[in-house]
Amino acid sequence: MPQYSTLILDYDGALAIVTLNRPEKRNAISYELIDDILRALQEVGKSPAQILILTGAGKAFCSGMDLDNLRSITGRTAEENRADSETMARLFRTLYEFPKITIAAVNGAAVAGGCGLATLCDFTLASFEAKFGYTEVRIGFVPAIVSAFLLRQVGEKHARDLLLTGRIIGAEEAFRMGLATEVVAPDKLLERTRELAASLLQNSAASLLATKRLLRQYSSAELDRQIAIAVDENAHIRTTSDFREGVSSFLEKRNPRWTGK
Secondary structure, rough: OOOOOOOOEEEEOOOEEEOOOOOHHOOOOHHHHHHHHHHHHHHHHHHOOOOOEEEEEEOOOOOEEEEHHOOOOOOOOOOHHHHHHHHHHHHHHHHHHHOOOOEEEEEOOOEOOOHHHHHOOOEEEEEEEEEEEEHHHHHHOOOHHHHHHHHHHOHHHHHHHHHHHOOEEEEHHHHHHOOEEEEOOOOHHHHHHHHHHHHHHOOOOHHHHHHHHHHHHHHHHHHHHHHHHHHHHHHOOOOOHHHHHHHHHHOOOOOOOOOOO
8 A cells, every 4th residue: 555645535436535635734735745646546446446535634725835845846857857857747637637526625725736636637626615716826926837728628718817826826716717617515524425325326446437538639739739838838937037036036025026037
């Protein structure tokens, strides 16, 4: 049985429950968390479980990139930046194309990469306390990889709004945009998630697998092209002065001084 340092993987009958478990860091995305999620997805994929539930421990679902990792990014080489971008693309695509049903139970803030994890599941159930947003432009970064998926989910106008403003939206606005499937009371979130899972288990497991395979085939070739472009853009922006300034100002809790370079 694989060991995980940043998440908990439990099984309950046909359910596999992955809980991001860095509550003291608001479940921020670290290199270790990315590796753990990818390994957990691989394990669940091979298991008898039919439905994967993804949630977060504590008050946040996933607050975006870990500050220690963010601090180290500006000193990474071009090769390391590209490898980081490819790894993030693999994480998002693996979750988006996971062959079994996925349900995100979003218990709190889902920001930047955390918003990607929350919304790339088949179903996104959000607590009234949940918040969503792609805040990358606020620190001189580009929400490159998630943009390929977001366009499919909410359409171009909503995608431009979220990606260009970097604003944080509440659960009800996320529902109206199509990012969230349903909004529920905080104390009912996991109960409602299990109810949805139980209703899905009434369907043919073979049919669910075939339907997800069909949907995956529709988008596969276009995603190949878009993600290749996104990885290039993701790696490139890390070499700019504005990115270094954005990260520094964020970590130093001051207003950025943009140069446009």
